Amino acid sequence: MSMILFACVVRVRDGLPLSASTDFHLDQDFLECRKRLKALSSILTRYPNRGTAKERDLSIHFHSSGDIACMGICSSSYPAVMAFCFLDELQWEFATSCDATSVGLVSRPYAFLEFDNVIQKVKSRFNYTNCTQTKFNLERIQEELRLQPPALVKLEDAEVMNGMVNGHAEHHVETAPAYRMQPVSAVGILSLVLNIMCGALNLIRGVHLAEYSFQEDRKGIGNVIAFLLPFVACFLLCYLYLFYSSARKIKVFVLFVTVSLCNIYLYGLRNIWQILFHIAVASLSSHQILSRQVVEKQPDFGGV
Structure with missing residues (x-):
């Protein structure tokens, strides 16, 4: 099925995750793609504002703006223009609801946990509705992509660069994701x-x-x-x-x-x-x- 599977907001300078959707696709390809997205998020300063990376049947798209970048994992058949329209809207939502000064000061991951709900709502709208209200944005994004196509990123190169940034080669260990529950009501x-x-x-x-x-x-x-x-x-x-x-x-x-x-x-x-x-x-x-x-x-x- 052609859809957006995962989305997150990260800080551009160091890839610190600020918020992410709660998605539990436990197939191996998705988990591997999540790890590569994490590696890519640490070196976004090396790339233009928009970029795309292919991973088997999945694609990673990112859109950087100022101090933050919105990243998403989509099925490869999901239209790139729709993916970047989704990321553009997500970036706008984050900018209007979260303080830019706070983004620069946070030291712990997922400091903007409450934004997860917004990510889920926007993602659900792009996955399950015709998004007629975003027609203008789609036309604008389509024109921007025509004038300045997104960078095509090789995930293998991104992982190597990420390892060099951290001062060591990247070692991938297959680990099962761990989960915690939200506070009891x-x-x-x-x-x-x-x-x-x-x-x-x-x-x-x-x-x-x-x-x-x-x-x-x-x-x-x-x-x-x-x-x-x-x-x-x-x-x-x-x-x-x-x-x-x-x-x-x-x-x-x-x-x-x-x-x-x-x-x-x-x-x-x-x-x-x-x-x-x-x-x-x-x-x-x-x-x-x-x-x-x-x-x-x-x-x-x-x-x-």
Whole structure:
């Protein structure tokens, strides 16, 4: 699919990342392209304001303006004029919302973390709409690219130069990306408390019913399972909210369906209001898990 996959804003003089989109394309080509983008960001002063580098089925585009540069990874089939229009709009958004003096003073990466949301919105608009509102910009960018085509950068040369700048040859070590979650919200804490309460209620009812079932009525084993499965699901929902896990959407969906079906199965042992309460808590927890964004950790470039 032809689209923008990743975008970031960096400081031109040293390549310090200021903000980036949170994208989790874990295929090897994309991860390799991310590493090469990082190498390229450290030596942007050696290139003109606009440039493009090809990496298999992906392309890296960059647009420098003043102290900052906007960089993006796109599929190779994504039109270059659209990519540079996207970067131009991103640069304008950053310049209007972030103080230029602060850019020069920051020493830690991702100091403008809140700008991630803007990157995602602009990227989504360019990926999933016809961008009719950017028609004028497209014509302007197209004319600028015709008069001054972007520099064609060889990523291998960029990596060699980056190694020379750092005083050593560049060594690439394949590492899996690490992630951290955004801070928990008040509603998120509420969902955790309600989940723990629902889990405890399910466990207590399940244990009591198990004692009776094993002694008197073995046909009630299904009810025991219908209590204990939501108990496990509640605490797994707490875990998914607190910690990053791959395939979160699928896991949350399975857990929500488990809680819902088990509570519906228990109709008779629970009244309709109790069932709706447990399903509502699972729904709230699911929403909090999926709305809590993940931020990709990056190496600290000398920050304390």
